[in-house]
Amino acid sequence: MSTAVTITAPSVKHILLDSLVVMKIVKHVDSELHAGISEVSGDACAGVLTGLVFLEDSRLEITNCFPTVRNEPVIDDDANTPQAAQQYEEQKQQEMLDMLRKFRTMNIDYEIVGFYQSHQFGAGFSHDLVESMFDYQAMGPENVVLIYDPIKTRQGQLSIRAWRLSTAALDLASKNDWRPELVKSAGLTYQNMFEELPIIIKSSYLNNVLMSELALSKSYSSDKYSTRHFDLGSKKSLEKSVRAMMANVDELNKSIQSLTKYTIDKQRHDNMVFSLTQKRQQENESRLARGDPPLPMDDIKRIKAPQLQTRNGLLDELLASFDTNALADFSKTVTSENITKLFIAEAVAEEKVVGTKDRTLSSVSSTR
Known part of the structure; x- marks a missing residue:
């Protein structure tokens, strides 16, 4: 973390999330799940968010996203381990720049406004995640992170939440000093360390018409009393959450x-x-x-x-x-x-x- 960073208070109050971004995030996690790359929870799936910031409306509009390259394991016996890791990071940055350049050529919003990650139960906040959030918010104070919960989504409820570090947490992260005295003087607790922003999912007019037709169709009305809505199906996920809590x-x-x-x-x-x-x-x-x-x-x-x-x-x-x-x-x-x-x-x-x-x-x- 850099120490020469000017902390600027963000002005964005809510997020307008395009439905295309939601579908891309869900598809990214499910594709890695079915390909056997990730576990059942779909952890370690991450990507970059692009969009625009409207300061007059205090709104952050996220219009597109793309996945980042998954970290490859490095062999411990390799003599060039630091060089290989540095080369991999350079390749990762180059691929990200190439994707942004293609977005610009296709007249798509190419301004980076944050990143997304998938974590089971909406948790998984780690030291690496805080470092990434600090780097993105230092690059742009309006940047956020979207946490996608694949388990809750597979249970029938879409779970995407937007977070950002508070100003006090950014100040401590810029110093990289989390001593008890500084944390106490900043008045920082786990409750005010992160700020959650409300999300509004934006759909096209044709999509809204389609959803209305599905709601009014006879097949949909005959299925809404199905017993599948009474299926619990949460024993394993509840057990995992309790074990993680313990x-x-x-x-x-x-x-x-x-x-x-x-x-x-x-x-x-x-x-x-x-x-x-x-x-x-x-x-x-x-x-x-x-x-x-x-x-x-x-x-x-x-x-x-x-x-x-x-x-x-x-x-x-x-x-x-x-x-x-x-x-x-x-x-x-x-x-x-x-x-x-x-x-x-x-x-x-x-x-x-x-x-x-x-x-x-x-x-x-x-x-x-």
Whole structure:
């Protein structure tokens, strides 16, 4: 991350997402799934978003996108591993520039306005993702990231959410310093680290007419009472989300222990420095009274302060908390929907049983 970056507050308040972008993202994830490149969740699918920024309307319009090259594994025994990685990055950048040049030739919006990634359950916020978000927002303050949830989409609900780093998080990311003191002074928590923007999906007029005709057609109306809407089908996804939540909670518990130890050591260090400073000041006052030169304070200032025993300060803890919150929201939504479906299915089953009994009684009475 660069340290010489001017933080500019974004002015975009909502996003107008073209339906073409939605179809491309869904097709990208599903194609890698069916090709066996990715797992069931469709992780690691990413791409670049292009569009336009309308400052007068505080609107970001995303009109097109294209996938980026997947990272290839590097062999550890290769002697030219750094050179190979650098060559791969250069090739990746060249392919991106070529695609943008083709967009420009075809008179398509070629201005980069962010990127998209697919993550199961809408989570997956990592240190690499924060670095990518910082790089894009440093390039343009209006840039965003779209997080696509393939699992929820395959369950019948399209899930695409737009995020960006808050101004306080951008400031800390520019310094690449996530010490507890700086995070506390910035008032940063996992709740205000990211900002979510509302998304409006834009469709063409012909598409709207087609959807209206499908809604009014007899085949659609006869199928809307189908029992497939009562299918739960979320046991595996709910189990995975709970397991991921448990892993995040375990990491948070370890981080809390490290933070507690750091707080105790920091308080002990501050008390020791304060007592030594007071003692040195009293000694200097006595030396000045005797006409002797005062002693310097450099040796006290050079006392090494304790360090938080984590890789990236509080960044990993903030991301784990945000991931846990996203997983909890997914579990809450799925559970509430399943409970509603169970109650509806129970009511429908009771109604069918009552109707069957009435028909049986009527047939018996008619035979008599």
